[in-house]
Amino acid sequence: MLTGKQKRFLRAEAHHLTPIFQVGKGGVNDEMTKQIREALEVRELIKVRILDNCEEDKHEVAEALAKGAHAELVQLIGLTVVLYKESRNQKKIVLPKATK
Known part of the structure; x- marks a missing residue:
């Protein structure tokens, strides 16, 4: 579990990154979460873009990505x-x- 300070640090680190995955009409699937897990092992911090044609709620998509990739959700801003x-x-x- 990340602290607020750690999340702020990671948001600053992620600012310059470009999204390397996109969630579209098909939503989140096992193959996508597997690829995201592999990318996280190499990069540790990634951005994923939710496309306008995605039929699922953006909050549900973000939670599904984090859960499927066994990762921490740092931020959901707009559709990123x-x-x-x-x-x-x-x-x-x-x-x-x-800090305590």
């Missing part, structure tokens, strides 16, 4: 979803420490 998952082998992002 930001996901984070710490990489096992290729750790690049160092999160700020959680």
